[in-house]
Amino acid sequence: MASFFTPTDELMKKTDPKCNQMNDISAATIYAIADPSVKALVPPPLVVPDPALLVIYVSDIKSPTFSAPYMEGGIAIVAQITGDNGTTHTGLYYFGLQLCGQGAQNATFMGREEAGLPKKFADEISLRRANGKVFLHIKRNGVRLLRAELQLGNYNDPSFVKDLSQEGGVLTHRYSTDNANGLHNMQVFYYNSQTVYTHYQPAYASVKLQSSAHDPWGEIKIAKILGGSWAKNSNAVLDVTSIYTYPDTEALNAMQYLYTGRFDRLPH
Numbered sequence: 001m002a003s004f005f006t007p008t009d010e011l012m013k014k015t016d017p018k019c020n021q022m023n024d025i026s027a028a029t030i031y032a033i034a035d036p037s038v039k040a041l042v043p044p045p046l047v048v049p050d051p052a053l054l055v056i057y058v059s060d061i062k063s064p065t066f067s068a069p070y071m072e073g074g075i076a077i078v079a080q081i082t083g084d085n086g087t088t089h090t091g092l093y094y095f096g097l098q099l100c101g102q103g104a105q106n107a108t109f110m111g112r113e114e115a116g117l118p119k120k121f122a123d124e125i126s127l128r129r130a131n132g133k134v135f136l137h138i139k140r141n142g143v144r145l146l147r148a149e150l151q152l153g154n155y156n157d158p159s160f161v162k163d164l165s166q167e168g169g170v171l172t173h174r175y176s177t178d179n180a181n182g183l184h185n186m187q188v189f190y191y192n193s194q195t196v197y198t199h200y201q202p203a204y205a206s207v208k209l210q211s212s213a214h215d216p217w218g219e220i221k222i223a224k225i226l227g228g229s230w231a232k233n234s235n236a237v238l239d240v241t242s243i244y245t246y247p248d249t250e251a252l253n254a255m256q257y258l259y260t261g262r263f264d265r266l267p268h
Contacts (some may be wrong), residue, residue, distance in 0.1 A: 020066050020110075021236045022035060023258040027059035028127055028134045028150055030205045030228045031160065035221035038077055042093055045244070046079045046171065046188075053078040054222065055092060056146065056207060058127045058136040065105030066110060071125035073138045074098065075209075075217060079171055081188055083243035090189050091169030096215055096261045098122035098145070100140050116172035116189060118261025134203065134230050143212035148228075150203035155227025162229065164200060168193050173258055177249060180212035188244040191237055199232035212266070214264040 025036050034052040042048055058073035072096035080090045100122045111117040124139040134150040170193065175186035204227030211218035246254055 011181065012059045021064065021234065022061045023063040023065070023234045025059050025061050025233050025235065026127065027057055027094060027231050027233060028136045028148070028203075028228065029055065029057040029231070030148055030150075030207050031055060031162070031226040032207070032222045033224040034077060035223045037113075040174075040218055041095065041220070041257065042077065042079055042252045044172070045082045046093055048079050049090075050075055054220070057147070058125060058138065058146070060127050061103075061107075064107065066105060067106035068101075070101035071122075071127065071268065072099045072107070073122070073125050073136070075149075075220060076170075081171060081244055083188075083190075084245060085243075086092050087253070088242070089169065089243055091171040091190060093171045094118055094261065095220065096120070096145075096217065098125060098215075099112055100125045102195075105177060112262055115191065116174035117170075118258065120262070134228075140215055141212045143210055143215070144208075144214050145210055145212065145217045147206070147210075148205060148207040150205050150228040151232060152201050152203045152230055155176035155202050155249075156204050157224070157226045160226040162200075162202075162227075163193075164197050168195055168235075173254065175255070180215060181248070182253055183250045183251045186245075186246040186248075186254055190241045190243045192241070193235055193237050195233050195235045197231055197233045199230075201230045203228040203230055214260070215257050218261065253259065 030053040034054040038052050039048045050163040055076045062069050076092040076094040079093040082088050097119045108119045122140045126137050128135045132152050134149050138146040170191040172189050209217045
């Protein structure tokens with residue numbers, strides 16, 4: 001009978017974002033400038049500043065506090081939003097996140113339903129380092145949404161600088177649905193997270209994005225690759241703040257941008 005009762009400390013780790021930590025991470029990341037057409041893919045009132053900085057990554061999360069180990073990969077753009085109090089916030093807006101592995105179920109549903117992130121199950125995520133190179137890919141519904149290679153050493157663009165001391169922020173959308181009101185109470189939250197690096201190597205990156213019927217990653221066009229990296233790190237959420245509330249009349253329009261990252265399209 002006790003198996004049906006969850007202790008408070010375990011429950012907090014699975015439901016409170018500020019208790020979430022991802023430890024012992026191996027990650028490959030690609031930094032690029034996106035074509036300006038990417039601005040049309042971001043839900044208002046979020047805007048994409050120039051130049052449009054795109055971040056693509058695959059990580060092997062070996063010791064999360066809220067699930068068993070899992071693999072994760074995603075594609076995001078740096079975006080800005082002016083909050084209800086007039087303050088402008090800058091953070092990553094994710095078009096899509098893919099997960100697989102033993103802990104993927106917990107991490108996917110917590111990330112989507114609790115945190116407001118566009119998470120789905122992938123068929124396969126691979127991250128492999130060999131002979132000074134790193135190979136990564138994400139496959140879903142038989143399509144390699146991401147295929148990339150890093151050559152450790154130097155960035156593609158020698159002028160590119162990555163400040164490892166910066167704390168990261170993520171802009172997420174959360175909302176409610178019920179029979180009486182439909183889609184309502186949509187808010188943008190700012191997830192203030194901190195990444196601590198124990199190892200970091202710049203890299204020369206090449207990348208190819210492809211689309212499937214349910215995950216149109218290939219529609220995100222890359223204008224210029226700045227570089228890549230191979231890193232060992234850990235990540236923790238410092239605080240979570242609601243920064244913008246949509247009028248209910250605008251929630252459906254915002255959801256038109258958000259739906260594809262969270263759910264598969266219905267058959268025609």
